Amino acid sequence: DEAEWAEFDEVEAPEGEAAPKPQPVLAVVGRPNVGKSTLVNRLLGRREAVVQDVPGVTRDRVAYDALWNGRRFTLVDTGGWEPDAKGLQASVAAQAELAMHTADAVLLVVDARVGATETEEAVARVLRRSKRPVLLAANKVDDQRGVSDVHSLWSLGLGEPRPVSALHGSGSGDLLDAVLDAFPETPREIFGATGGPRRVALVGKPNVGKSSLLNKLTGEERSVVHDVAGTTVDPVDSLVELDGEVWRFVDTAGLRKRVKTASGTEYYASLRTKAAIEAAEVAIMLIDASEPLSEQDLRVLTMVVEAGRALVIAYNKWDLVDEDRRHQLEKEIDRELVRVRWAERVNVSAKTGRAVAKLAPTLRTALESWDTRIPTGRLNGWLSDLVAANPPPVRGGRQPKILFATQAQSRPPTIVLFTTGFLEAGYRRFLERKFRETFGFVGSPVRISVRVRE
Ligand code: GDP
Numbered sequence: 264d265e266a267e268w269a270e271f272d273e274v275e276a277p278e279g280e281a282a283p284k285p286q287p288v289l290a291v292v293g294r295p296n297v298g299k300s301t302l303v304n305r306l307l308g309r310r311e312a313v314v315q316d317v318p319g320v321t322r323d324r325v326a327y328d329a330l331w332n333g334r335r336f337t338l339v340d341t342g343g344w345e346p347d348a349k350g351l352q353a354s355v356a357a358q359a360e361l362a363m364h365t366a367d368a369v370l371l372v373v374d375a376r377v378g379a380t381e382t383e384e385a386v387a388r389v390l391r392r393s394k395r396p397v398l399l400a401a402n403k404v405d406d407q408r409g410v411s412d413v414h415s416l417w418s419l420g421l422g423e424p425r426p427v428s429a430l431h432g433s434g435s436g437d438l439l440d441a442v443l444d445a446f447p448e449t450p451r452e453i454f455g456a457t458g459g460p461r462r463v464a465l466v467g468k469p470n471v472g473k474s475s476l477l478n479k480l481t482g483e484e485r486s487v488v489h490d491v492a493g494t495t496v497d498p499v500d501s502l503v504e505l506d507g508e509v510w511r512f513v514d515t516a517g518l519r520k521r522v523k524t525a526s527g528t529e530y531y532a533s534l535r536t537k538a539a540i541e542a543a544e545v546a547i548m549l550i551d552a553s554e555p556l557s558e559q560d561l562r563v564l565t566m567v568v569e570a571g572r573a574l575v576i577a578y579n580k581w582d583l584v585d586e587d588r589r590h591q592l593e594k595e596i597d598r599e600l601v602r603v604r605w606a607e608r609v610n611v612s613a614k615t616g617r618a619v620a621k622l623a624p625t626l627r628t629a630l631e632s633w634d635t636r637i638p639t640g641r642l643n644g645w646l647s648d649l650v651a652a653n654p655p656p657v658r659g660g661r662q663p664k665i666l667f668a669t670q671a672q673s674r675p676p677t678i679v680l681f682t683t684g685f686l687e688a689g690y691r692r693f694l695e696r697k698f699r700e701t702f703g704f705v706g707s708p709v710r711i712s713v714r715v716r717e
Pocket residue numbers: 293294295296297298299300301302314315316343402403404405427428429430431
């Protein structure tokens with residue numbers, strides 16, 4: 264029964280990449296030109312501010328990893344409130360709502376020299392209803408003269424306005440102290456067990472359509488942004504809203520910059536891919552459906568599987584696939600992709616937008632599997648029936664016995680089998696196949712490790 268196995272639940276997990284640790288999230292909001300970018304760079308401790316003064320450029324909603332006093336947190340720049348089709352007020356409200364939903368705390372930045380405008384009063388109304396802690400930064404207080412401007416901001420009803428100069432750095436340390444104090448003990452888990460938006464890596468060989476797909480998903484023309492920025496940006500993630508949920512696409516800076524140099528590029532690209540996969544919980548592996556599957560594709564796939572990340576396979580450029588190619592493709596899949604039969608496949612076109620809406624549901628399924636843990640009692644009930652009907656093959660005249668199994672961890676799901684002898688690879692594959700028949704785990708790798716007890 265369940266109790267009998269309970270003591271084994273604490274079995275030490277075998278080696279493997281641990282999932283990223285939960286980090287509290289701070290969302291930075293404010294009107295255009297109040298100095299959000301400058302402040303974000305200041306808070307990140309970056310020397311060079313990546314500030315865009317070009318009108319009409321939509322800034323991405325981006326997330327950065329920040330560190331202060333030994334504590335890590337995620338800083339989300341929600342971009343400026345540009346009056347859109349729905350008008351400024353609606354856009355402000357939407358941004359503030361988004362901030363409240365994605366963050367553990369919200370930082371509202373105001374230009375102290377301008378004071379609180381109608382826009383800030385509107386956002387303050389939204390934020391006062393929020394259950395999240397809200398901090399108020401009174402920016403552009405560059406010297407003693409500016410201090411008198413700060414007091415009027417008490418009127419927003421968001422507590423103490425904290426004077427800073429993003430430009431010179433004064434006040435930013437105190438602000439960061441206040442931010443850390445404001446974070447809850449444990450980050451919320453609205454987006455899943457890591458606390459923030461789920462992390463997605465978009466991977467695949469060059470020219471497979473990664474940038475095109477990212478553009479399609481975000482619905483904006485990113486190339487414009489790179490051209491004007493012209494600055495080297497740290498590896499940066501993008502927040503993308505898909506199907507009513509915010510996702511964190513990790514290390515998309517490389518995709519945006521489109522660096523094309525001759526030598527060493529492939530090596531560099533592969534390091535970058537590896538880093539993105541490791542930072543992510545789930546990977547969307549893009550394969551060019553119009554070309555034969557290549558060695559390079561298989562290498563990327565191996566990286567995802569070895570890192571133990573959840574996986575969605577997206578066949579891109581489906582608009583170029585005709586009847587003949589489709590037959591070839593099916594053969595390729597049978598031949599080359601057997602070991603990832605558990606991954607869902609989606610046939611998309613970044614160009615036409617075909618089926619890209621299917622990505623979010625498949626990501627969700629994959630992550631759900633990746634998070635799942637089968638209770639030890641249930642696992643052993645299943646296993647003893649299976650092994651009774653299909654005992655492990657005899658080796659060297661001895662029949663290994665499977666004593667019991669436990670799922671030592673999830674993310675990725677890892678099963679440890681305790682046995683009295685070696686289990687052959689073929690039999691382990693058989694167990695995995697049967698395991699999946701019963702428990703599913705669509706979209707997630709499953710690791711099975713064997714511990715022999717003499
Ligand atoms: P954002 O649109 O809110 O992200 O604002 P930016 O960070 O792009 O800044 C808008 C302008 O304000 C830029 O010209 C900055 O140099 C300037 N600025 C930002 N912070 C300060 C500050 O603390 N003092 C002064 N004097 N100017 C600042």
